[in-house]
Amino acid sequence: MKTPVFKSxxxxxxxxxxxxxxxSCNSSAQKKAGAPEVDLHTAVITDDAEAVKQHxxxxxxxxxxxxxGGSSPLITAAVFGKTxxxxxxxxxxxxxxxxxxxxxxxxxxxxFFGRPEIVKLLLDKKAxxxxxxxYNTTALDNVSAPFANVKDVYDMMGNMLAxxxxxxxxxxxxxxxxxxAKMLK
Numbered sequence: 001m002k003t004p005v006f007k008s009x010x011x012x013x014x015x016x017x018x019x020x021x022x023x024s025c026n027s028s029a030q031k032k033a034g035a036p037e038v039d040l041h042t043a044v045i046t047d048d049a050e051a052v053k054q055h056x057x058x059x060x061x062x063x064x065x066x067x068x069g070g071s072s073p074l075i076t077a078a079v080f081g082k083t084x085x086x087x088x089x090x091x092x093x094x095x096x097x098x099x100x101x102x103x104x105x106x107x108x109x110x111x112f113f114g115r116p117e118i119v120k121l122l123l124d125k126k127a128x129x130x131x132x133x134x135y136n137t138t139a140l141d142n143v144s145a146p147f148a149n150v151k152d153v154y155d156m157m158g159n160m161l162a163x164x165x166x167x168x169x170x171x172x173x174x175x176x177x178x179x180x181a182k183m184l185k
Contacts, residue, residue, distance in 0.1 A: 032055075032058040032059055032060045033058060034054065034057060034058035034059075035054060035055050035058035035060050036050075036051040036054045036055065038051045040052065040055045040060055040061075040062070040064055040073045041064075041066055041071075041073055041076050043055065043073075043085075044073045044076045044077050044080070044082055044085045044089075045076060045080050045082070045164060045165060046165075047082055047084070047085065049084060049085065049088065052073075052085055052088050052089070053088065056088065056092040062074075062089055062092055062093060062094040062095075063094060063095045063098050065100070065101075069100050069101050069102065070100040070101035070102075071100040071104075072094065072095065072098040072100070072106070073085075073089055073094065074086060074089045074090065074094045074095070074096070074098060074106045075098065075100055075104065075105070075106045075109050077089060077106070077118070078106040078107070078109040078110035078113065078115060078118050078122075079109050079110075079113055079161075079166070080164075080165065080166060081113065081115045081117075081118065083115070083117045083118050083121065086106070086118050086121055086122075087121060090121070090122075090125055096122060096125055096126070096127045096128075097127060097128045097131060099131065099133070102133055102134050102135075103131075103132065103133035103134040103135075104133045105127065105128075105131050105133075105139070106118070106122055106127065107119065107122045107123075107127040107128075107129060107131070107139045108131070108133055108137075108138070108139045108142060110122060110139075111139035111140070111142055111143045111180050111184060112139075112142045112143065113168075113173075114172060114173045114176040114177065114180065116176060116179060116180055116183065119139075119180055119183055119184070120183065123183065123184075129184055138184075139180075139184050140181060140184040140185065143177040143178070143180045143181045143184070144181050147170075147173065147174040147177060151170070154168055154170065154173060
């Protein structure tokens with residue numbers, strides 16, 4: 001029997017995860033010729049498909065780590081629920097099992113943030129659902145705990161990422177977590 005995931009296992013990683021997104025908007029990565037002015041992480045967050053396509057055409061690094069947490073643009077898409085951005089990145093060859101500094105993947109992030117369309121997309125493209133992050137949890141583990149056990153983490157994430165457009169619907173998250181868990185079994 002698996003041990004339930006508690007906020008003390010998730011909270012430290014998500015604190016660092018927050019820092020990544022605030023820094024990603026000011027990424028200082030070397031710009032490829034033909035790439036747009038907007039960095040790839042910001043293009044994903046703002047749903048700027050044209051800029052993402054320009055980055056792809058210019059040969060930008062689709063797995064570019066943000067400077068603090070090491071998340072890829074695909075993980076950014078998963079957190080912010082940008083299904084089309086995730087599809088564009090995957091179709092262009094982004095690493096589906098890329099792990100950030102905390103060991104989280106796009107699948108772990110999509111599951112936690114209640115993004116069933118992205119979870120399905122990642123599973124259809126053969127994302128590895130057995131990968132564990134540094135807290136020894138898989139995507140399934142992160143949605144198997146009762147919502148009440150992780151609500152504080154959602155509170156923190158919602159407050160910190162709201163300026164970047166993250167909106168969390170707690171009733172929806174509480175309802176969708178068991179459905180995502182079924183997808184991941």
